[in-house]
Amino acid sequence: xxxxxxxxxxxxxxxxxxxxxxxxxxxxxxxxxxxxxxxxxxxxxxxxxxxxxxxxxxxxxxxxxxxxxxxxxxxxxxxxxxxxxxxxxxxxxxxxxxxxxxxxxxxxxxxxxxxxxxxxxxxxxxxxxxxxxxxxxxxxxxxxxxxxxxxxxxxxxxxxxxxxxxxxxxxxxxxxxxxxxxxxxxxxxxxxxxxxxxxxx
Numbered sequence: 001x002x003x004x005x006x007x008x009x010x011x012x013x014x015x016x017x018x019x020x021x022x023x024x025x026x027x028x029x030x031x032x033x034x035x036x037x038x039x040x041x042x043x044x045x046x047x048x049x050x051x052x053x054x055x056x057x058x059x060x061x062x063x064x065x066x067x068x069x070x071x072x073x074x075x076x077x078x079x080x081x082x083x084x085x086x087x088x089x090x091x092x093x094x095x096x097x098x099x100x101x102x103x104x105x106x107x108x109x110x111x112x113x114x115x116x117x118x119x120x121x122x123x124x125x126x127x128x129x130x131x132x133x134x135x136x137x138x139x140x141x142x143x144x145x146x147x148x149x150x151x152x153x154x155x156x157x158x159x160x161x162x163x164x165x166x167x168x169x170x171x172x173x174x175x176x177x178x179x180x181x182x183x184x185x186x187x188x189x190x191x192x193x194x195x196x197x198x199x200x201x
Contacts (some may be wrong), residue, residue, distance in 0.1 A: 009105065026076045032034075033044065033048060033049035034047065034048045034049070035047050037056075037072070037074070037199065038072045038196070039198060039199055039200065039201070040044065040200070040201045041198065041201075043198070045057060045058060045073070045199050047071070047072050047073065050068070051056075051100065052070070053068055053069055053071070054068070054069055054070075054071065054072040055067070055068055056068075056069060056072070056073070056197075056199060058197045060126050067118075067119060067125065067193070068115070068118075068198060069115055069127040069190045069193060069194075070115065070186050070187070070189050070190060071110060071186070071191075073194055073199055073200055075187070076119070076187065076190055076191040076194055076200065077200075079166055079168065079187065079188055079191040080166060080167040080168070080169075081167065081168040081169075081191050081192065081195060081200075082168060082169045082170055083201070084195075085168060085169070085170055085175055085192070085195065086192070086195050088156060088173055088175050089120065089156050089175060089196070090120070090127060090129070090169055090196070091156070092129070092153070092154060092155055092156030093129060093130060093154050093155075094129065094130040094131075094132065094154060094155050094156070095117075095120065095129050095130070095131050095132070095155075095156045095157070096131075096132050096133075096134045096144070096145060096146035096155065096156070096157045097110075097113035097116070097117060097131065097132070097133055097136060097152070097158050097160065098112075098134040098136050098146045098156070098157055098158070098159050098160070098162050099136065099159070099161065100136045100137070100159075100161060101135045101136070101137060101138075102137075103140035103161065103162060104183060105160075105162075105185075106182060107120065108182040108183060108185075108186065109160050109182045109185045109186070110133070111158055111186050111189075112177060112185050112186040112187075112188065112189025112190065113133065113158070113160055113189065115186075115189055115190060115193055116158065116177075116189055116193050116196070117131040117190060119193055119196060119197065120196065127196075132144060132146070134146035136159065140176060147159070147174075147186055148171060148172070148173075148174035150194060151172075151173045151174060156175070157174050157175065158174070158175045158176075158177060158192075159174060159175070159176050159177065160177045160178075160185050160189065161176065161177070161178055161185070162178070162179060162180065162181065162182075162185065163176075163178035163179070163182065164180065164191075165178065166178065166179045166180050166184040166185075166187060166188050167188065168188050168191055168192045168195075170180040177189050177191070177192055
């Protein structure tokens with residue numbers, strides 16, 4: 001092979017390597033905010049970072065739903081959650097999301113309630129539950145009162161509150177979504193939402 005052909009071949013190889021590298025970098029840049037999360041049952045969920053929070057592609061049967069949460073599944077793995085606590089919610093027709101007015105929580109805490117409510121209420125048509133906001137005791141004339149004493153076979157209660165540990169658990173049939181601060185309450189609520197959608201166990 002003469003020098004001219006050898007130089008031409010080297011130039012072609014360099015061009016291919018450069019364009020291949022550019023392609024790999026471009027692919028990584030386009031997909032840097034996307035990944036696939038695999039549930040304990042082996043089901044894959046597409047996760048994409050948004051300007052605020054994450055979109056998670058979930059399926060109920062063959063129907064896809066893009067669920068929005070403030071936190072992605074990887075950020076929820078260290079939260080303790082009671083196994084199958086979702087059944088204490090999904091077995092009821094009406095779910096109250098309640099806070100204690102004495103805790104002086106801001107609207108941040110209600111983000112968690114809204115994220116779970118959006119999944120289970122009638123809007124998406126997945127679980128078709130009636131969801132209502134409440135306080136554990138009288139706060140004003142416009143807010144219903146609901147606490148763990150109000151639970152029946154039809155009515156369920158999810159109490160969002162502060163506590164020493166971020167976790168999701170129950171006191172008898174009352175579901176407690178607990179965080180060390182208000183953003184941790186949101187993170188605990190997202191952990192519960194992930195169990196309801198079987199993204200996580």
